[in-house]
Amino acid sequence: APTRTLYTYSESARIFTEAKELMPGGVSSPVRAFKSVGGSPIVFDRVKGSKAYDVDGNTYIDYVGTWGPAIIGHADDKVLEEVKKTMDKGTSFGAPCVLENELAKMVIDAVPSVEMVRFTNSGTEACMGMLRLCRAYTSREKIVKFEGCYHGHADSFLVQAGSGVATLGLPDSPGVPASSTKSTLCATYNDVGSVEELLKEGDVAALILEPVVGNSGFIKPTKEFLQGCRDLCDKYGTLLVFDEVMTGFRVAYGGAQAYFGVTPDVTTMGKVIGGGMPVGAYGGRRDIMDLVAPAGPMYQAGTLSGNPLAMTAGIETLKVLKQPGQHDKLEAASKKLVDGILAHAKANGHAATGGYAGGMFGFFFCEGPVTCFADAAKADMEKFGRWHAGMLERGIYLAPSSYEAGFMSLAHTDEDIEKTLEIAGEVMAMI
Numbered sequence: 227a228p229t230r231t232l233y234t235y236s237e238s239a240r241i242f243t244e245a246k247e248l249m250p251g252g253v254s255s256p257v258r259a260f261k262s263v264g265g266s267p268i269v270f271d272r273v274k275g276s277k278a279y280d281v282d283g284n285t286y287i288d289y290v291g292t293w294g295p296a297i298i299g300h301a302d303d304k305v306l307e308e309v310k311k312t313m314d315k316g317t318s319f320g321a322p323c324v325l326e327n328e329l330a331k332m333v334i335d336a337v338p339s340v341e342m343v344r345f346t347n348s349g350t351e352a353c354m355g356m357l358r359l360c361r362a363y364t365s366r367e368k369i370v371k372f373e374g375c376y377h378g379h380a381d382s383f384l385v386q387a388g389s390g391v392a393t394l395g396l397p398d399s400p401g402v403p404a405s406s407t408k409s410t411l412c413a414t415y416n417d418v419g420s421v422e423e424l425l426k427e428g429d430v431a432a433l434i435l436e437p438v439v440g441n442s443g444f445i446k447p448t449k450e451f452l453q454g455c456r457d458l459c460d461k462y463g464t465l466l467v468f469d470e471v472m473t474g475f476r477v478a479y480g481g482a483q484a485y486f487g488v489t490p491d492v493t494t495m496g497k498v499i500g501g502g503m504p505v506g507a508y509g510g511r512r513d514i515m516d517l518v519a520p521a522g523p524m525y526q527a528g529t530l531s532g533n534p535l536a537m538t539a540g541i542e543t544l545k546v547l548k549q550p551g552q553h554d555k556l557e558a559a560s561k562k563l564v565d566g567i568l569a570h571a572k573a574n575g576h577a578a579t580g581g582y583a584g585g586m587f588g589f590f591f592c593e594g595p596v597t598c599f600a601d602a603a604k605a606d607m608e609k610f611g612r613w614h615a616g617m618l619e620r621g622i623y624l625a626p627s628s629y630e631a632g633f634m635s636l637a638h639t640d641e642d643i644e645k646t647l648e649i650a651g652e653v654m655a656m657i
């Protein structure tokens with residue numbers, strides 16, 4: 227193997243040590259703390275294109291992309307230019323602005339299930355609004371989610387949720403009242419039978435899923451599973467909800483519902499539609515959305531919702547993504563990366579399995595296939611920790627948990643991917 231100077235992180239370590247005194251775990255969101263890979267997090271100084279630059283002067287090829295939003299690359303020149311122009315007119319109106327119409331039209335045009343949309347400030351808020359809406363529309367209380375799917379941190383969703391909850395081994399969270407989760411039922415991903423068991427008991431307002439899972443690592447549904455969910459919802463009068471906070475505009479311009487050709491009743495979004503600014507959204511059929519206040523009686527609000535800065539970053543990001551062929555490029559890059567990583571794993575005798583959809587990908591250190599959370603939990607987490615640290619100190623920034631997906635961007639070049647694979651070969655031989 228070539229001799230490389232491995233990165234050191236003394237300034238990151240100094241800042242993080244101080245941060246731990248100031249903020250719980252030193253972070254503003256749990257998975258960033260690197261707990262599941264055992265290391266200490268890198269403190270970023272700036273990001274651009276496919277790269278992240280840390281406070282020690284190290285440069286990384288970044289496959290986290292601020293957890294999904296940076297799909298056209300970090301800090302895109304045109305996005306920044308338009309955001310600066312908007313900022314000159316003020317940062318928040320708390321009153322209607324025409325930019326909301328513009329982003330709403332783009333979302334409605336793109337996403338098959340969405341006829342009307344409500345903007346929020348985060349994916350969590352979008353999912354909270356969606357949940358209340360589904361209950362209001364159906365006059366039912368129960369919801370069915372899937373083990374290992376994450377829908378933000380609202381009480382009702384913190385049941386067998388993936389992401390940070392899985393990473394930290396907290397199946398539930400203290401502080402969530404039993405009354406908030408008693409109506410939340412959990413089915414097994416890719417298992418239509420487990421869904422029907424729960425729906426047939428009745429009173430289920432919504433069946434909610436990540437239409438490609440990214441919060442238990444990357445897990446792809448079968449088309450039959452998604453169609454089965456659609457058919458069961460029709461049979462039992464339950465609303466089908468795709469939580470496309472991660473997959474929206476990422477696996478395809480119209481999200482996973484366009485990618486697989488299965489249309490839900492309600493969709494939640496976030497991440498990409500804010501182009502790196504805080505945005506979430508939920509939308510669906512007009513007759514459902516008409517219930518949302520002030521058109522209807524279901525209350526949901528937000529001081530900063532639809533603010534001009536966030537709308538601008540979203541609009542400019544979607545304009546780039548909408549160009550023909552962008553998602554083919556993203557998927558080709560994801561495929562090249564995953565195929566290459568799996569080949570290096572195999573050549574070095576590691577059990578591994580993985581997949582991709584558009585600009586989203588992942589792999590596990592275990593025999594495949596991984597079709598649900600229980601499969602994902604069998605992956606070798608210690609080996610993942612060694613892999614993560616080896617990649618990091620050679621300049622490749624991957625999500626710091628086996629329970630997270632990877633994110634490709636349009637700024638990742640062939641050269642970036644080839645360099646990543648060369649390093650992956652070295653690290654696979656070492657772990």
Ligand code: PMP
Nearest residue numbers: 348349350376377378469471472
């Ligand atoms: N739903 C899904 C599918 C997500 O991946 C996430 C965040 N990773 C959320 C909801 C919550 O979004 P936010 O972190 O913006 O609150």
